[in-house]
Amino acid sequence: MSDLIEYAPLLAQGTGVTVALAILSLVLATALGALGAAAKLSGKRRFGWPAAGYTTLVRGVPDLVLILLIYFGGQRLVNVAGNALGVDYIEVSKFGAGVFAIGFIYGAYLTETFRGAYQSIPKGQAEAARALGISRFATLRQIVLPQLMRLALSGYANVWMVLVKSTAVVSVIGLADLVGLADKAGKSTRQQFWFYLAVLLVYLTITIISEQVLGRAEKRLNRGQEARGTPA
Amino acid sequence: MRVDLVLDSWTMFAEGVWMTLQLTVLALLFGFLIALPAALAMYRRTRAGTFWRGFVYVFRGTPLLVQTYLIYYGLAQFDWVRAGPWWYFLREAWWCALIAFSLNSAAYQAEILRGAFGNVPRGEIEAGRALGLSARFITWLVLLPSAFRRALPQYGNEVVFMLHGSVVASVITLQDILGAGRTLNARYYLAYEGLLTAALLYMVLTFALVGMFRLLERRFLRHLNVRSEDKPVRKPLDGMLDPAAAR
Numbered sequence: 001m002s003d004l005i006e007y008a009p010l011l012a013q014g015t016g017v018t019v020a021l022a023i024l025s026l027v028l029a030t031a032l033g034a035l036g037a038a039a040k041l042s043g044k045r046r047f048g049w050p051a052a053g054y055t056t057l058v059r060g061v062p063d064l065v066l067i068l069l070i071y072f073g074g075q076r077l078v079n080v081a082g083n084a085l086g087v088d089y090i091e092v093s094k095f096g097a098g099v100f101a102i103g104f105i106y107g108a109y110l111t112e113t114f115r116g117a118y119q120s121i122p123k124g125q126a127e128a129a130r131a132l133g134i135s136r137f138a139t140l141r142q143i144v145l146p147q148l149m150r151l152a153l154s155g156y157a158n159v160w161m162v163l164v165k166s167t168a169v170v171s172v173i174g175l176a177d178l179v180g181l182a183d184k185a186g187k188s189t190r191q192q193f194w195f196y197l198a199v200l201l202v203y204l205t206i207t208i209i210s211e212q213v214l215g216r217a218e219k220r221l222n223r224g225q226e227a228r229g230t231p232a
Numbered sequence: 233m234r235v236d237l238v239l240d241s242w243t244m245f246a247e248g249v250w251m252t253l254q255l256t257v258l259a260l261l262f263g264f265l266i267a268l269p270a271a272l273a274m275y276r277r278t279r280a281g282t283f284w285r286g287f288v289y290v291f292r293g294t295p296l297l298v299q300t301y302l303i304y305y306g307l308a309q310f311d312w313v314r315a316g317p318w319w320y321f322l323r324e325a326w327w328c329a330l331i332a333f334s335l336n337s338a339a340y341q342a343e344i345l346r347g348a349f350g351n352v353p354r355g356e357i358e359a360g361r362a363l364g365l366s367a368r369f370i371t372w373l374v375l376l377p378s379a380f381r382r383a384l385p386q387y388g389n390e391v392v393f394m395l396h397g398s399v400v401a402s403v404i405t406l407q408d409i410l411g412a413g414r415t416l417n418a419r420y421y422l423a424y425e426g427l428l429t430a431a432l433l434y435m436v437l438t439f440a441l442v443g444m445f446r447l448l449e450r451r452f453l454r455h456l457n458v459r460s461e462d463k464p465v466r467k468p469l470d471g472m473l474d475p476a477a478a479r
Contacts, residue, residue, distance in 0.1 A: 062396035064403075065410055069427045076423035098276030165341070168295035179298060193306035199303060200294045206292035214387055 003189040004198060010185060011195075015202055021098050022164050024054050028103025029089035029163065033110025040115050045110045058108035062167045067101040073156040074100075080125065098170035098177075106163045113155035140145060150221040164206055168199075178202060237420050238429045241412070248412030250435060253396045256258055258330055260391060263337030269442070271337065271345035284342060289388065291339030294423030296397050304328035304404050329401045338395050344386045349381035381452050392438055399434075409433050 004011075017039035041223035058066070075092045082090050121144060129139040178199055186195035238245075270288070273281040291299065306315045307322055314323075321327040357380055358372040402411035415428030416422065 057435075059392075060438045061431045062400040062410070063400040064433055065413075065427060065431050065434060067425070068410075068414070069431065072417070072427065073367050165293075165295040168297045169400075171297075179295075179301075183301070190309060193302065193309045196298055196302040196306045199298050200290075203294040204290060219405065 003185070003191050004194050007185045008191070010181050011178065011202070013199060014176065017095070017176060018167050018178040018202075019024070019206070021095065021170060021175075022160075022165050023101065024099045025102035025106065025167070026160060026163060028099060029159070031112050032103060033114050034106025036107060036111030036113035037118060040111065041118060048080065053109055055108045055166035058105050061227060063102075063105050064172060066105055067098065067170060070101040070104070071097040094170070094173050094175040098167070098175055101190035102163060102166055102170065104110050106159055106168070109159045109162075110156065113152050113159060114148070116155065117152035118144070120151055123148050138168070150225075153218050155222055158220070160214070161207060161210060163202065165209065168203070199221070234420070234422065234425055235280040237416065237426050239383040239421070241416055244407075244412045244415065245409065245429060245433065248407055248430075249437070251397070251401070251406060251411070252398050252408040252437070255326075255329055255333060255406075256395045257400055259333035259398070260341075260394055262330070262334035263341050263394075266334065266338035267341035267345055270342040271349060274342065274346045288339045289334050292343065296299050296332065296336050297400050297403065298406060299402050300329060300332040303332045306384050325401075325404045325406050329398075329404060329406060332400075333394065333398060336397070337390070340390050340393070341387075344383050344390060345379060347386075349375060350381035351382050354379045372411075384445070384449050384452055388442065388449070390447070391441055395437060395441065396434070 036051045036054060039047035042048065071092065071094070074097055078090050078092055082088070084160050103146065127145055128137055129143050134143075167177065168179045171183065176184075182195040182199045186192035189195075270284040274288075275281075275285050303322070304325060307328075313319060321331075356374050357370060360374040365373065393426055398408060399410045401408045403416060405411075407415065410427075410430045413426035413428075414427070416426035
């Protein structure tokens with residue numbers, strides 16, 4: 001147990017890496033989700049098909065397989081490209097590969113979240129805006145987006161929770177995140193149980209904090225909904 | 233792309249599929265055996281229900297990978313674990329994976345079932361009571377069948393997530409589908425072939441399972457779809473990425 005205290009700074013550093021990985025992945029996933037939803041809602045086949053392929057691929061393949069493919073496959077691609085350009089060996093960053101992979105995976109989930117939220121906004125609102133001569137951009141920004149945020153939040157919160165847990169898997173490619181560092185420390189001190197238990201508790205803490213924050217955000221975005229007698 | 237190398241090692245991938253299916257099916261089964269009494273206890277708010285609530289929260293709130301590490305690498309740290317008769321199981325990666333997956337799946341299944349119990353209309357229970365059924369009969373003849381039907385779509389998601397979650401087995405040295413793919417890559421120093429084959433196999437299994445659950449839903453939820461022409465047609469893979477069902 002005393003080893004755990006000695007290694008506390010290391011674990012804190014690992015927690016930082018994990019949280020940074022999760023947040024950056026969420027940013028990427030949000031961008032990809034918005035893009036994917038826009039493509040699916042565009043009604044144009046040349047946009048709809050790639051988006052459908054993207055979400056189908058992600059829901060069919062486990063996260064770890066995609067992470068390994070992106071890391072090792074990406075490394076090979078960079079090597080081939082580097083050779084062609086006459087550049088020496090470039091190493092793909094594990095953190096970068098992790099962000100890219102996790103963002104790519106959860107972007108597919110957010111595509112569905114955003115699409116569902118958009119579709120539950122009554123069409124009449126956009127039509128009314130058009131009838132009033134409000135530009136398409138202003139309609140999107142002032143009428144659709146504020147509602148989209150409220151409608152998508154519970155799905156978004158759900159994706160965040162799953163995404164956080166998914167970051168543990170990135171340790172398999174050797175990233176020195178919370179799991180990776182605890183793994184090393186546990187093996188060198190032969191105190192694996194206590195180190196993994198600590199990791200478990202850190203993840204549990206992140207879950208609890210996220211629940212609190214997101215619950216509050218949901219309440220805030222839903223204010224005024226119940227007063228009108230239409231609980232969201 | 234060296235497809236020939238993949239084809240030459242098809243037996244390795246076949247064994248991998250077998251390992252993955254074995255772990256997934258057994259974990260779902262054992263998970264169910266734990267989840268059913270747990271969900272009933274939570275639904276009835278008994279004292280045991282409080283314990284199960286904590287169990288569900290911890291296992292749903294932490295990564296499966298860490299849970300598996302804790303059981304496989306963590307428990308072996310203690311001498312009393314190594315000395316006991318349970319060491320026969322706990323020294324094997326296969327049993328550790330199965331234990332971790334079963335507990336994890338139990339937590340998710342318990343939550344699904346608890347929700348389904350809560351969604352059974354009160355009228356159905358009251359009708360059972362009015363017919364003079366004992367509490368036990370109401371549970372077995374009214375509550376459970378009704379809840380299982382309602383839980384079917386979420387169960388489909390849970391099965392797919394357990395299949396995907398089982399890749400963790402390859403991290404603790406087991407030769408599942410991903411393990412076979414990584415072995416192939418390492419043996420011939422390849423970057424894509426083994427992993428792409430694994431990805432393809434997982435995809436086929438996933439969509440086979442999704443299709444199977446669609447058929448089950450059509451069979452067991454058909455009373456909800458009597459006037460199906462009024463409803464938008466559900467395409468084969470709709471809802472599979474339902475964010476509400478993500479875990």
